[in-house]
Amino acid sequence: MSTNGPEAKAELSSRRQALASIALMGSGAFLGSSNCMPANAALKDYLLPGQDEVIEVSMTLGSTDGKYVFQPNTLELTQGKIYKLKLNNPSTSTHYFTALEFASKIYTVLVLAGDPPAEVKGAISEVALKAGGSATWVLMPLKPGKYPLRCTVKGHTEGGMVGTIIVSKA
Numbered sequence: 001m002s003t004n005g006p007e008a009k010a011e012l013s014s015r016r017q018a019l020a021s022i023a024l025m026g027s028g029a030f031l032g033s034s035n036c037m038p039a040n041a042a043l044k045d046y047l048l049p050g051q052d053e054v055i056e057v058s059m060t061l062g063s064t065d066g067k068y069v070f071q072p073n074t075l076e077l078t079q080g081k082i083y084k085l086k087l088n089n090p091s092t093s094t095h096y097f098t099a100l101e102f103a104s105k106i107y108t109v110l111v112l113a114g115d116p117p118a119e120v121k122g123a124i125s126e127v128a129l130k131a132g133g134s135a136t137w138v139l140m141p142l143k144p145g146k147y148p149l150r151c152t153v154k155g156h157t158e159g160g161m162v163g164t165i166i167v168s169k170a
Contacts, residue, residue, distance in 0.1 A: 043082070043138060046082050056084045057084070057085050058086040059075065060088050061087060062151075064090050066093070068156045068160050077167045077168070078167065078168050078170055079141050079168065082109065083138070084136055084137075087135045087137065089129035089131060089134065095161070097149070098151065103124060103125045105145065113127075113134075146164060
């Protein structure tokens with residue numbers, strides 16, 4: 001990818017606009033600061049104009065009968081919208097949600113994992129879910145495109161644990 005072409009400039013502009021909008025919204029405090037509301041209650045502070053609610057999307061990694069699958073195997077998202085991606089692993093194996101190209105084209109608001117949930121912040125490139133585990137990834141796609149998804153546990157990609165994330169233009 002060229003760092004000087006129109007696509008690179010448009011991507012940088014979109015990313016800057018999204019990050020600037022997020023930084024200026026709501027209470028003026030980011031999730032995790034000591035004077036901020038609990039994480040789930042504060043999510044509405046991150047919505048951009050034109051979005052009334054955080055959009056919930058769920059995906060299951062693996063299955064109770066041991067199949068290497070993502071259900072659904074395609075996620076369809078829209079650029080600039082905030083999503084709460086709920087990941088669940090009902091199987092007896094560890095599975096990874098790995099979408100490196102996608103991860104570099106999103107803004108992660110937070111990841112909730114564990115009980116009680118711990119907040120994970122910053123750049124996220126993959127999420128590992130142990131057997132029976134779950135996590136919630138709150139994110140905003142910044143760049144339209146079609147991104148590959150796979151489980152990087154040895155043998156799982158080859159066993160068919162692949163999918164696609166499609167981000168459409170706003």
